[in-house]
Amino acid sequence: SVPPFRSAGDVLEDNPVGKLKVFIYDLPRKYNKKMVTKDPRCLNHMFAAEIFMHRFLLSSAVRTLKPKEADWFYIPVYTTCDLTPAGLPLPFKSPRVMRSSIQYISNKWPFWNRTDGADHFFVVPHDFGACFHYQEEKAIERGILPLLRRATLVQTFGQENHVCLKEGSIIIPPFAPPQKMQAHLIPRDTPRSIFVYFRGLFYDTGNDPEGGYYARGARASLWENFKNNPLFDISTDHPATYYEDMQRAVFCLCPLGWAPWSPRLVEAVVFGCIPVIIADDIVLPFADAIPWEEIGVFVEEKDVPKLDTILTSMPIEDILRKQRLLANPSMKQAMLFPQPAQPRDAFHQILNGLARKLPHPEGVYLPPSEKHLNWTAGPVGDLKPW
Numbered sequence: 001s002v003p004p005f006r007s008a009g010d011v012l013e014d015n016p017v018g019k020l021k022v023f024i025y026d027l028p029r030k031y032n033k034k035m036v037t038k039d040p041r042c043l044n045h046m047f048a049a050e051i052f053m054h055r056f057l058l059s060s061a062v063r064t065l066k067p068k069e070a071d072w073f074y075i076p077v078y079t080t081c082d083l084t085p086a087g088l089p090l091p092f093k094s095p096r097v098m099r100s101s102i103q104y105i106s107n108k109w110p111f112w113n114r115t116d117g118a119d120h121f122f123v124v125p126h127d128f129g130a131c132f133h134y135q136e137e138k139a140i141e142r143g144i145l146p147l148l149r150r151a152t153l154v155q156t157f158g159q160e161n162h163v164c165l166k167e168g169s170i171i172i173p174p175f176a177p178p179q180k181m182q183a184h185l186i187p188r189d190t191p192r193s194i195f196v197y198f199r200g201l202f203y204d205t206g207n208d209p210e211g212g213y214y215a216r217g218a219r220a221s222l223w224e225n226f227k228n229n230p231l232f233d234i235s236t237d238h239p240a241t242y243y244e245d246m247q248r249a250v251f252c253l254c255p256l257g258w259a260p261w262s263p264r265l266v267e268a269v270v271f272g273c274i275p276v277i278i279a280d281d282i283v284l285p286f287a288d289a290i291p292w293e294e295i296g297v298f299v300e301e302k303d304v305p306k307l308d309t310i311l312t313s314m315p316i317e318d319i320l321r322k323q324r325l326l327a328n329p330s331m332k333q334a335m336l337f338p339q340p341a342q343p344r345d346a347f348h349q350i351l352n353g354l355a356r357k358l359p360h361p362e363g364v365y366l367p368p369s370e371k372h373l374n375w376t377a378g379p380v381g382d383l384k385p386w
């Protein structure tokens with residue numbers, strides 16, 4: 001349910017403590033900690049929020065050790081920590097890992113079956129959340145894992161009217177390393193001498209040799225239209241001064257890639273560079289608390305060729321207003337998962353989101369005979385034990 005309108009700043013200041021109690025299942029280490037020991041690279045990639053959220057909750061004031069008094073149940077399973085040798089978090093095993101963890105808790109405790117998971121939440125930060133595939137068509141074909149159909153999903157993926165985003169999900173920012181970003185801060189009064197900045201791929205010839213799928217062609221169009229435009233500092237080279245350059249830029253492009261979002265969104269906000277969001281129908285992180293329309297610029301994918309006109313014709317007062325809003329420390333804090341956690345950071349915004357979903361609607365608690373989940377639905381490969 002949508003809370004009555006308050007200004008965005010107010011919502012960011014909310015303190016979740018006292019508004020909800022979370023019970024954390026104690027799972028065998030193979031579902032979480034052991035994966036990190038085996039491959040610590042998963043502490044640094046853009047999906048690492050699942051690990052830090054677990055650590056945060058373990059010592060959080062909202063934690064309860066008494067499941068009978070819990071408002072929410074959390075299953076700490078890491079679905080993006082099983083990396084390929086090259087370090088890519090491809091979620092092929094995730095459906096089996098997830099299913100296995102749900103089987104484990106539903107056999108050992110009575111709480112899952114009581115609601116078929118409707119008062120449980122999961123952090124599923126991969127590209128297409130609980131659809132568990134990195135390619136959009138495949139993700140859509142799979143759909144959300146059937147066992148998660150009643151649970152609340154905390155995920156980075158957000159796009160309107162998409163099978164991989166179910167109603168009631170909480171959209172979070174991708175993980176960007178807070179200490180590393182902090183270490184690259186330059187004086188705040190440094191002039192912003194770069195007009196438009198972007199570093200990243202324009203084509204993904206490895207995975208999309210014919211072109212057109214990757215970024216639905218928007219990044220290719222960016223390159224073809226503006227590679228020689230002096231106002232556009234765009235390139236595939238990733239310089240050592242990447243973070244400093246963003247602090248010297250007025251506009252930072254945040255086009256879709258394979259997914260609608262990328263860590264650039266977080267970086268732009270943290271570095272006070274106006275995010276230019278090119279991803280039709282994107283649902284942005286904590287959109288009920290962060291005034292994205294006011295701090296960013298939204299450009300439709302088909303309008304990429306007009307980007308120079310759109311940005312150069314923006315009134316200077318609008319630019320200054322957006323920069324002032326971006327300078328608000330609460331805005332930056334909400335984008336980050338710092339260690340240790342701090343008030344108003346992304347951890348607290350997730351808890352605020354869960355608290356605002358309380359009380360649970362009627363119909364959450366099922367009569368003993370009523371079942372909503374089909375334990376044998378989904379691709380047969382997913383049903384193999386893990």
Ligand SMILES: *[C@@H]1O[C@H](CO)[C@@H](O)[C@H](O)[C@H]1NC(C)=O
Pocket residue numbers: 106107108109110113375
């Ligand atoms: C919960 O339901 C599952 C699937 O129907 C069943 O296997 C399990 O034993 C049940 N758990 C409890 C604690 O009754």
Ligand SMILES: *[C@@H]1O[C@H](CO)[C@@H](O)[C@H](O)[C@H]1NC(C)=O
Pocket residue numbers: 374375376377378
């Ligand atoms: C559960 O899913 C399987 C596989 O799709 C299907 O064959 C079966 O009929 C479903 N069961 C129910 C009760 O809907």
